[in-house]
Amino acid sequence: MQFIxxxxxxxxxxxxxxxxxxxxxxxxxxxxxxxLFLWNEAVTLARPGIGDHITGVxxxxxxxxxxxxxxxxxxxxxxxxxxxxxxxxxxxxVTGALIKNMGDYIKAVAERDKCVxx
Numbered sequence: 300m301q302f303i304x305x306x307x308x309x310x311x312x313x314x315x316x317x318x319x320x321x322x323x324x325x326x327x328x329x330x331x332x333x334x335l336f337l338w339n340e341a342v343t344l345a346r347p348g349i350g351d352h353i354t355g356v357x358x359x360x361x362x363x364x365x366x367x368x369x370x371x372x373x374x375x376x377x378x379x380x381x382x383x384x385x386x387x388x389x390x391x392x393v394t395g396a397l398i399k400n401m402g403d404y405i406k407a408v409a410e411r412d413k414c415v416x417x
Contacts, residue, residue, distance in 0.1 A: 301411040302326045302333045303404075308417065309340030314355030316344060319417040320364040327371045334411075335368065336404055337396075338378035342385060345377045345396040369395045376403065 304326065306319030323335040337345055344350050350361035368375070375396040382388070382398055389398050408414050 300331045300413060302331055302413045302415060303336055303407050303411045304333060304415045304417070305336040305338060305404075306341040306344075306417045307337075307339035309343045310349065310353060311340055313353045313361070314358060315417055316341060316350075316353055317355040317358045317361045317364065319415075320344075320361060320368060321358065322415055322417070323373050324364055324367050324371070327368065327373050334374050334376055334407055336376045336378070336399070336407070338381050338404075342377050342381045342387060345375055345382075345392045346387060347391075347393050365393065369393065376407075378404070 304319050304322045306316065308315035310316065319335060323333050326333040344361070350365050353361040376399040377392060377396055379398045379400045
């Protein structure tokens with residue numbers, strides 16, 4: 300099955316920020332094809348070090364989940380307009396993260412079996 304999992308929360312809500320990363324990790328571990336799409340405040344989580352101190356309620360640290368999805372090769376797509384608004388460019392991103400536009404997101408949603416949003 301193919302998933303696109305999107306997150307919109309950043310450091311403002313550690314629990315909601317972590318959930319899309321956990322969902323992407325779980326989907327990959329179950330053998331699914333998955334893309335993680337970050338938009339709104341979640342784009343800040345694609346910067347190195349930002350997730351190092353984020354731990355949601357009863358959740359593993361975001362930094363550990365990020366490493367797991369990077370190791371598994373899960374693509375991390377970062378909303379271009381959201382990134383520009385926060386002065387984030389591709390050189391500012393963690394390994395595996397790419398700036399994508401809304402057209403890329405909509406195309407991926409249309410091609411996927413499931414779209415999960417946090």
